[in-house]
Amino acid sequence: MSESIIVTRFAPSPTGHLHVGGARTALLNWAYARGHGGKFLLRIEDTDQTRSTAAAERAILDDLKWLGLDWDNADDEPRQSQRLDLYNDHMRRLLEADRAYEDDGAVRFRMPDHDVVVVDQVLGEVRVPAGQTEDFVIRKRDGFPTYHFAVVVDDADMGVTHVIRGQEHLSNAPKHVALQQALGLPTPVYAHIPLIFNPDGSKMSKRDKAKTARAAALQSDLKARGLPSPGLNDALGDFLDKKTDDLDIALAIAAELNLQLPEIDVSDFQKSGYFPAVLCNYLALLGWNPGGDVEKFDNAFLCERFDFNRVGKKNAKFDREKLLAFNGDAIREMSVSDFATAWRNWCADYRRDFYDQFDEAAFVKLAEAYHQRTRVFSEACDMAKFFVEDFDGYDDKAVKKNLLKNDGEGLNALRQFRDELAALDPFDGAAAHELIKSFCERTGIGMGKVAQPLRIAVSGSAVTPPIDLTLDLLGRDTTLGRVDRCLEVYAADA
RNA sequence: GUUCCCAUCGUCUAGCCUGGCCUAGGACACCAGGUUUUCAUCCUGGAGACACGGGUUCAAAUCCCGUUGGGAAUACCA
Numbered sequence A: 001m002s003e004s005i006i007v008t009r010f011a012p013s014p015t016g017h018l019h020v021g022g023a024r025t026a027l028l029n030w031a032y033a034r035g036h037g038g039k040f041l042l043r044i045e046d047t048d049q050t051r052s053t054a055a056a057e058r059a060i061l062d063d064l065k066w067l068g069l070d071w072d073n074a075d076d077e078p079r080q081s082q083r084l085d086l087y088n089d090h091m092r093r094l095l096e097a098d099r100a101y102e103d104d105g106a107v108r109f110r111m112p113d114h115d116v117v118v119v120d121q122v123l124g125e126v127r128v129p130a131g132q133t134e135d136f137v138i139r140k141r142d143g144f145p146t147y148h149f150a151v152v153v154d155d156a157d158m159g160v161t162h163v164i165r166g167q168e169h170l171s172n173a174p175k176h177v178a179l180q181q182a183l184g185l186p187t188p189v190y191a192h193i194p195l196i197f198n199p200d201g202s203k204m205s206k207r208d209k210a211k212t213a214r215a216a217a218l219q220s221d222l223k224a225r226g227l228p229s230p231g232l233n234d235a236l237g238d239f240l241d242k243k244t245d246d247l248d249i250a251l252a253i254a255a256e257l258n259l260q261l262p263e264i265d266v267s268d269f270q271k272s273g274y275f276p277a278v279l280c281n282y283l284a285l286l287g288w289n290p291g292g293d294v295e296k297f298d299n300a301f302l303c304e305r306f307d308f309n310r311v312g313k314k315n316a317k318f319d320r321e322k323l324l325a326f327n328g329d330a331i332r333e334m335s336v337s338d339f340a341t342a343w344r345n346w347c348a349d350y351r352r353d354f355y356d357q358f359d360e361a362a363f364v365k366l367a368e369a370y371h372q373r374t375r376v377f378s379e380a381c382d383m384a385k386f387f388v389e390d391f392d393g394y395d396d397k398a399v400k401k402n403l404l405k406n407d408g409e410g411l412n413a414l415r416q417f418r419d420e421l422a423a424l425d426p427f428d429g430a431a432a433h434e435l436i437k438s439f440c441e442r443t444g445i446g447m448g449k450v451a452q453p454l455r456i457a458v459s460g461s462a463v464t465p466p467i468d469l470t471l472d473l474l475g476r477d478t479t480l481g482r483v484d485r486c487l488e489v490y491a492a493d494a
Numbered sequence B: 001g002u003u004c005c006c007a008u009c010g011u012c013u014a015g016c017c018u019g020g021c022c023u024a025g026g027a028c029a030c031c032a033g034g035u036u037u038u039c040a041u042c043c044u045g046g047a048g049a050c051a052c053g054g055g056u057u058c059a060a061a062u063c064c065c066g067u068u069g070g071g072a073a074u075a076c077c078a
Helices: A020-035 A054-067 A084-096 A147-157 A167-183 A207-219 A230-240 A247-257 A266-272 A276-285 A299-305 A320-333 A336-350 A352-357 A360-370 A377-383 A396-422 A429-443 A447-459 A467-489
Strands: A007-010 A039-042 A100-103 A106-109 A116-120 A124-128 A136-139 A162-166 A189-193
Touching: A007 A020, A007 A162, A020 A039, A020 A054, A020 A162, A020 A189, A020 A266, A020 A276, A020 A299, A054 A266, A054 A276, A084 A100, A084 A106, A084 A136, A084 A147, A084 A167, A106 A167, A116 A167, A116 A189, A124 A167, A136 A147, A147 A167, A162 A167, A167 A189, A207 A230, A207 A247, A230 A247, A266 A276, A266 A377, A276 A299, A276 A320, A336 A352, A336 A360, A336 A377, A360 A467, A396 A429, A396 A447, A396 A467, A429 A447, A429 A467, A447 A467
Parallel strands: A007 A039, A162 A189
Antiparallel strands: A100 A106, A106 A136, A116 A124
């Protein structure tokens, strides 16, 4: 019964990165096919000759793989640019039947004079009145088919039975159905899924990065200071004046200002240190849910349970906080050593400074320190930066509260503790823990009164992992060096 | 403008199809308290929604109509 097998597809156009909306579409098509013993195919829609690139195509494929998706025609994904003959055959039939006509060097499809009905699995039956849709171009002057024509021909040619795509295509569906009818091709089952938007309701796009970068740049003195690479400075003005949304400039600004640009593309999430499984989980949840208050699930569960009857109709806003929370939960569900391995592997690609400085054993300690306070790897690295390099300056508020308050109470404790710490042997977490405990017992000083000054001395801030682990990771030399420096810096204030 | 789609806490949503079990459930965020050497984790509690107006019905978040609001399409982009 090969006719009854389900075939879905994902058909990206290689004009840029794979963004989360496309990723979710791919995920759902994949899940539906996998859950129904069907096939999931890939097709490259490169009919836009000016915007398509091989690099974008490779990147999109990589992103899909990273997400854990696989497709059944991986050995030879069809490329629309290479199937012109196929389109032309169908085109000829349309022309001969007078269902299409030449216009200005292009070819237009003649819309039928009756209503067109689209049966959609999530939205129901949609009827578009006759005469509402204009005759549209199906072959461009350059001889390439347009999207509408190619998608219909290709889906039929590839045996696609189910088309799951974004709701932005709902209004296009009547065109596709009309085309299928004129061509005598079967109409696949359609399922139009809701769109994903920014929290402010705007459409998610790479321009958001430009927006964020521009806003931050205008807040700063960057305009006067300029970018470090002089080549970009000419363009900076235009960028700030909203004349361009050049991504390179946005990136340069972000780098200079140490700014986090919003993640839009799948690769952005990879760079930020999210787990692909969590991204998939969250993406699937945006517009679909398995019911029963279940929110956490893996792709296998998705495949098993995904169906159109639980797909929502309303466009969803992308909530990074919730994604972050889910990712943090996933980390907490891992063992420390698994977390260490995953974090270290990620650092190998994105944070060489950490990877180079900490070997596997040290990473386990790091991971232990951050296991309970990490949501994404990049965030963990930001927090743990003082382990890798010296910090910039002391947090004033923390210094006042923990070092200087009550006539330098904290500073005094730190000074008292300093020599005992110097004598500690071996210098490790367990020993440090015992020392602090006994120091507090002997002197009657509270734990916090010792730990907080220490934190500030070694990290510049009052927030670090447990102090014994922190000292252990820092090692004797660095710890003592920073403690002495702190004592010196605030000597006059005591 | 026209056509189409949509409408439950701030956000994602359950419930709607097959009206009564809904004084509307969960999650994220938020607030308060507890645990804790900081932060975080963890635990407990809290605030928070059926867009509006008409119907239908003994009964409506659930069905119907309208209004308003949001979105999409209207490209020789996909």
